[in-house]
Amino acid sequence: MKKFKLTGFIIAGILVVICLFGSLFIVKEGEYKIILRFGEAIDSKSEPGLYMKVPFIDNIKVLPKYQMTYENVPTQIMTKDKKVILVDNYTVWRIDDPVKFNKTSHNVSDGAQRINEAVYNSVRRKLSEVNYDEIISENTARGDLNDEITKDVALSLQRDNYGIKIVDVRIKRTDLPESNKESVYNRMISDRQSIAARYLSEGDEESKKITSKADRSALELMAQAEADSKKIVAEGEQEAAKIYNEAYGKDPEFYNLYRTLESYVVTMSNNPVIMMPIDSPYAQILLGE
Structure with missing residues (x-):
């Protein structure tokens, strides 16, 4: 009888240990732990430490907490001036709300797909509003476009409650397809030459205006100086005659x-x-x- 009681205590002790260890889980640095009850996320833990769950009922799912980079698939986009270009960009992102993320994306691959769709829609819409030469210029639209696309994608994913935080979206490359690259480049060169010729013509015309104005001012100054000198000479002669007359009269x-x-x-x-x-x-x- 005592043997059966001892065996029962041992089994009970083992069950307690199993339940105890089954109710504990550890959260490490750089990860989320989502508590799933019957497959539905009910809570998440993000701070490193030891936590408890309901044994045999709750399950734990791990998601990354650190920033990730997603390389978007290069796609063809048509610009405002009807040029087809290949756009290659990347997105820096992280999971902001693991419970929402789990409901909408389930895993990192699904989240990356959501990002790819949002980035493609935003890039296509933004690049269709500008000309090709504005896109390839580093000193004009490129910086503004990156910021606008980042903001647009972030608002889109936030509006749909994906639990994703977009840190940055950057365009890496905007190339023309090989089939029409040379013709577009020649056209751009021709446009630039036309603009340069116009600037030279305007500069030459402005130079002539300035020279003509300077010559006219010089003639006016010389005429005024000659008139002033004649006036001074006449006054001097008049004064000399006056002195002579006074001297002669005395x-x-x-x-x-x-x-x-x-x-x-x-x-x-x-x-x-x-x-x-x-x-x-x-x-x-x-x-x-």
Whole structure:
């Protein structure tokens, strides 16, 4: 009898240990643990530690908590100017709500498929609104497009309650199909040459305008300067005449003598030979009479 009791205690102890260990589970760093009851997610744990569940009823499902990168399948998109291009992009994402994610996607592969569909729809819609040369330019639309697509995809998945957080969507490559790549490149070169010719023509026209304006200003300045100089000379001559008249009015005889002496200086320069009547006033002054 005692033997049967001991065996019963041992079996009960084993069952208790099994139940105890069956009710415990560990959450590690970088993972979610979802508690499933009859196949339906009822709770999730994200912080590392030891947790309990109902043994034999609850099951545990593991999902990654870290960021993941999904490489979207290259697809053909038509731009606003009717060019077919091959678009290759990638998406950085993570599971934000494991319970919602489990209800809609079940596993990482299904979640990646949801992302692929949302990214394709957004990229197709956004690239159809811009021209090809705007897409390939690093200094114009590419940065804005990446940000717009990221925001658009994030809102789409959030609206559908997929439990997915979109961190970033980036376009890696936008290539033309080989069949029409050369013709499009030649067309782009022709367009750029046309734009360059227009800029050169506009620059030449502007240069002529500036030169003409400068020449006109120079002529106006020279004419004004000449008029000012003539005015100054006339005023100077007028002032000199005034001084002469004042001087002459004060002592006419002295003034006549002064002017006569000045004429002598001019006349006698370089030892000239002068013939004049001896009784002329000019000669008499020279002779000291």
